[in-house]
Amino acid sequence: MYAVTFNNVRKRLGDFELNIPKLAIRQGYMTGFIGENGAGKTTTIKLILDMLQLDEGSIEVLGKNIKGGSVSIHQEIGYVGEPTGYPEETPLEAIKDMLALFYKNWDEVLYKSYMQFFNLNSKQKYKDLSTGQKKQFAMIMALSHHPKLILLDEPTSGLDPVVRNEILDILMDHMQNEEVTIFYSTHITSDLEKAGDYIVYINDGQIKLNSEKDTLLNEYSLVKGPKALFKGDICKEFLGLRENSFGSEALLKNKKVAYELFGEEVKYSKPTIEEIMIFLSHNNSKVVTEKALRGGNKQC
């Protein structure tokens, strides 16, 4: 079962084009959404929310086509992202009262417990909150109406590690208690190592990877060794290759295949999500060298 499905979606914004023929986000799991600046993460999330109009294709959210701006779908979605749209001069309590009227499943007890957990003062005006407190409040608003789908667009950017962890713990706790799907865009890939179930990677408007996190972390292999070993036919197995003055480093999809190719002559390690993203951000056939970064590009 899928909470969100994309079918032949295209969206042009200036020179940028998002092109997603197929994307399915699994229901009941946390999917991390990663990609470089400008890759199209916010655009994708805004399309799911129907905040942007599609040029082509269709998106189904919780079994319904989002076109037509169905209010009932928005009842089922919690969103944290920019802009929040909260009135700056208004106290948190009054913002909550407005939102609580909209959501038929508003849970006042849950709201109060989160406010207490984050130590937020409901009498305080929104504009007087710190960056972190604003994010905490947005998260509370997103969770307190028992949404079935939670869309998070960099909800923890600019937060200290303690608050980030608290937010992650709350999300994981929430997932244990509710049948909820979380789609979580972030540059803090270590958060996804802790909490994510699936990883979707977008590059220049196209989805390049959609995989189970544990498969990525346990099956993929980073291989390091002398440059001479990373040449010729072997290159077609690489998802990415980097070179520096000490040698070469390649990402391979399967650690068994990596061992068959290189044997004992190289060092193997498990890649992090950040390393996978860095390797995938460059074309398979190209080597990332200091020279390449300065302009040229060298074929493997």
Ligand SMILES: Nc1ncnc2c1ncn2[C@@H]1O[C@H](COP(=O)(O)OP(=O)(O)OP(=O)(O)O)[C@@H](O)[C@H]1O
């Ligand atoms: N209104 C707009 N008009 C023209 N181009 C736009 C508009 N909105 C976004 N873009 C472009 O679309 C591309 C994708 O932007 P988007 O905000 O989706 O990226 P992102 O992956 O969320 O990036 P970041 O990680 O930096 O937040 C960028 O190149 C951006 O400049």
